Amino acid sequence: MTQSAALWQHLQQAGLVTGEMPVPNPDDQPPALFLRVLLGASGWLSAVFFCVFIAAFFVSFLSQADTMWGVGVVLCALSIWISRMAKIPLFVEQFIFACSLAGQVFIVYGIWESSASGQLAAAALLILELILFASMGVRSQRATAVFLACAALLWLLGQHAWLYALPVLSAAAAWLWLNRLRFYKGAAYLQPATVGLTLALCATIFIALLANSTELTWLRLAPSNWHTQVWIAAALSSLVCLFLAWQLIQRSVQQPQLRTIALLASVGIGLINLKMLGLAPLCLLLCIGVALAHTRLIWLNLMCLVAYLLLYYYSLNNSLLYKSILLCASGVILLTLYAVLNRYANTLAVGDKAHA
Amino acid sequence: MSANRQQILDWAASGHLDADKLEQALAVTNSLPSSAANLRFLSRVVLAFAVLLLCSGVIFFFAYNWDDLSRYSKFALAQGALIVSLLPLLRINLQQPTGQAAMFAASLLVGALLALVGQTYQSGADTYQLFLVWAALITPWVLIARMPALWLLLLVLLNVSLGLALNALSIRHLFAPFSNLGWSFFALNSTAVGLWMLATQRLAATRLLLWGERVINLYSLLIITVLAIGYVYSWSNPDGLTLPVWAAFSAFWLYLYRLRQLDLMMLSALVMAAIVLTVATLAHALSGIFPNDGLYFLLALLVTGLSSAAAVWLRKLSQHAVLASNSGSRS
Numbered sequence: 001m002t003q004s005a006a007l008w009q010h011l012q013q014a015g016l017v018t019g020e021m022p023v024p025n026p027d028d029q030p031p032a033l034f035l036r037v038l039l040g041a042s043g044w045l046s047a048v049f050f051c052v053f054i055a056a057f058f059v060s061f062l063s064q065a066d067t068m069w070g071v072g073v074v075l076c077a078l079s080i081w082i083s084r085m086a087k088i089p090l091f092v093e094q095f096i097f098a099c100s101l102a103g104q105v106f107i108v109y110g111i112w113e114s115s116a117s118g119q120l121a122a123a124a125l126l127i128l129e130l131i132l133f134a135s136m137g138v139r140s141q142r143a144t145a146v147f148l149a150c151a152a153l154l155w156l157l158g159q160h161a162w163l164y165a166l167p168v169l170s171a172a173a174a175w176l177w178l179n180r181l182r183f184y185k186g187a188a189y190l191q192p193a194t195v196g197l198t199l200a201l202c203a204t205i206f207i208a209l210l211a212n213s214t215e216l217t218w219l220r221l222a223p224s225n226w227h228t229q230v231w232i233a234a235a236l237s238s239l240v241c242l243f244l245a246w247q248l249i250q251r252s253v254q255q256p257q258l259r260t261i262a263l264l265a266s267v268g269i270g271l272i273n274l275k276m277l278g279l280a281p282l283c284l285l286l287c288i289g290v291a292l293a294h295t296r297l298i299w300l301n302l303m304c305l306v307a308y309l310l311l312y313y314y315s316l317n318n319s320l321l322y323k324s325i326l327l328c329a330s331g332v333i334l335l336t337l338y339a340v341l342n343r344y345a346n347t348l349a350v351g352d353k354a355h356a
Numbered sequence: 357m358s359a360n361r362q363q364i365l366d367w368a369a370s371g372h373l374d375a376d377k378l379e380q381a382l383a384v385t386n387s388l389p390s391s392a393a394n395l396r397f398l399s400r401v402v403l404a405f406a407v408l409l410l411c412s413g414v415i416f417f418f419a420y421n422w423d424d425l426s427r428y429s430k431f432a433l434a435q436g437a438l439i440v441s442l443l444p445l446l447r448i449n450l451q452q453p454t455g456q457a458a459m460f461a462a463s464l465l466v467g468a469l470l471a472l473v474g475q476t477y478q479s480g481a482d483t484y485q486l487f488l489v490w491a492a493l494i495t496p497w498v499l500i501a502r503m504p505a506l507w508l509l510l511l512v513l514l515n516v517s518l519g520l521a522l523n524a525l526s527i528r529h530l531f532a533p534f535s536n537l538g539w540s541f542f543a544l545n546s547t548a549v550g551l552w553m554l555a556t557q558r559l560a561a562t563r564l565l566l567w568g569e570r571v572i573n574l575y576s577l578l579i580i581t582v583l584a585i586g587y588v589y590s591w592s593n594p595d596g597l598t599l600p601v602w603a604a605f606s607a608f609w610l611y612l613y614r615l616r617q618l619d620l621m622m623l624s625a626l627v628m629a630a631i632v633l634t635v636a637t638l639a640h641a642l643s644g645i646f647p648n649d650g651l652y653f654l655l656a657l658l659v660t661g662l663s664s665a666a667a668v669w670l671r672k673l674s675q676h677a678v679l680a681s682n683s684g685s686r687s
Binding site: 033327 | 360378394408632649
């Protein structure tokens with residue numbers, strides 16, 4: 001008996017499935033990560049060439065901005081129409097990805113040129129991405145659409161409020177990850193949305209971190225009250241993350257003592273987040289990834305955390321001695337946390353063995 | 357466990373398992389890791405960050421070059437930190453996470469101590485000799501510990517040392533037909549791959565070992581592909597063996613990851629490198645022949661076509677591998 005058959009039988013005995021085990025159709029399997037990376041990278045590359053081709057071919061035609069976005073609309077409509085066909089070959093799927101990206105560039109550039117208003121172009125991009133998300137038949141396109149929609153939203157909010165997108169994105173991404181299994185029925189739309197929001201959240205955190213450094217002051221909301229704005233955004237994201245962390249703790253941590261420690265650690269990270277904006281959402285997503293055993297989410301957040309810490313300490317406008325003390329103190333706190341976690345991990349493992 | 361989890365998710369996605377019962381199905385079949393496993397993983401992540409932060413703190417401290425501290429106090433501090441980092445090894449096995457973290461911290465702190473020597477005696481804290489001596493001093497530990505992270509640290513130190521040495525010694529080119537300086541990095545890293553494989557062939561194939569090999573091999577592929585693209589775009593370049601070496605390296609890569617042990621991720625990296633090189637070569641070769649607009653359209657189609665063909669090939673390989681493993685488990 002194969003492993004799948006044994007698993008099916010197990011589920012049957014638990015009354016969760018009925019009938020014969022479905023025969024797997026290799027074509028129905030979603031592409032593996034290595035394939036998605038390959039196809040995604042080549043899709044973007046061919047989109048660049050396709051954009052340049054259209055710009056070069058219609059050079060005289062595209063001198064008028066309104067015709068430029070007209071070409072973009074045609075390209076996007078074409079890609080939507082093809083993507084909704086029942087079974088499309090991989091080549092066509094890749095080609096419409098390139099077509100759609102090229103179309104989006106033309107639409108946004110055309111509107112930007114004709115109106116000379118960044119806000120209008122951002123609003124157009126946001127609406128366009130929402131339409132693409134709802135109408136595209138390819139999952140990777142939907143994730144890209146959500147990511148670009150978030151970028152448009154940040155652009156639209158402008159220097160007045162883009163920082164406040166961070167707590168909103170944190171709440172949306174973490175909530176969707178937490179309820180990933182619960183809403184599996186809508187996976188075709190919710191999973192790409194989750195991926196797009198997570199990537200947008202990571203990008204926003206890094207933009208906020210860079211904006212906090214002295215190198216990129218032009219990104220600041222309002223130079224006079226920048227620190228107050230950062231503090232409010234940090235406090236909001238801490239609250240959101242604490243609330244969602246409590247939900248995660250209730251679901252995943254059974255031991256009362258361990259639950260208290262997890263809650264204390266969450267409050268601690270929430271407080272540190274007031275000084276290190278973006279740390280709490282990254283830690284929360286890492287913990288959700290561990291609870292769901294979602295390897296890609298874990299690795300994404302680990303890499304983001306390493307990059308975040310490097311950038312944060314690098315951009316601190318303090319002496320090396322101050323940075324050194326801060327780093328050593330953080331290290332000692334983490335070592336203490338390691339000792340506590342390791343102790344409980346061993347206790348739980350012993351309990352599991354005894355239970356088995 | 358992860359295979360079961362994926363299988364259940366696939367059944368839920370195809371509608372054979374009611375999505376409302378998904379969480380229950382995962383719980384009933386123990387397809388999610390236990391709390392102990394989760395906690396152990398998180399504790400290791402915390403330990404890794406703790407070691408990195410502490411070592412960075414020590415390095416930053418010496419970089420501050422505090423005038424109020426005498427040189428003897430500084431040396432005492434640096435050596436004290438090194439000894440403290442090694443202390444856990446008196447009680448803990450090197451194979452345990454704490455032991456490995458202690459060994460990694462000690463290897464980093466050797467660098468801090470050498471930088472202090474360079475700072476104190478005005479020989480410089482960023483010379484190639486420093487990184488070379490650092491690499492040499494930690495080599496015995498690397499050999500004893502057999503830790504992928506330490507191997508990678510050693511390789512990073514050698515790469516940095518090589519880069520600084522080429523700059524410091526004003527070496528602008530090597531000998532023909534390998535005159536580009538990139539060849540020295542390629543030689544260093546491809547040798548490291550070979551040594552890595554020799555050293556680890558008798559060890560149990562863990563994920564970390566696999567990733568260590570992948571990282572070094574991918575870096576070597578990146579170097580040789582950049583060299584090949586550079587060669588294509590400057591035909592006067594005397595490195596006539598660049599493309600044959602790229603082809604030989606690709607053949608070796610195919611042998612490693614197609615014939616010896618199927619690794620689809622590495623094959624897809626090779627395919628991506630081949631697509632980029634092909635596109636760069638054709639773009640250069642056809643730029644005078646085709647009009648610009650036609651050339652770009654051709655390149656867009658070429659990238660799409662090549663990547664789709666590669667994806668079909670990789671998908672077939674993946675399906676064959678799944679079928680083979682299924683029939684293996686049946687028998």
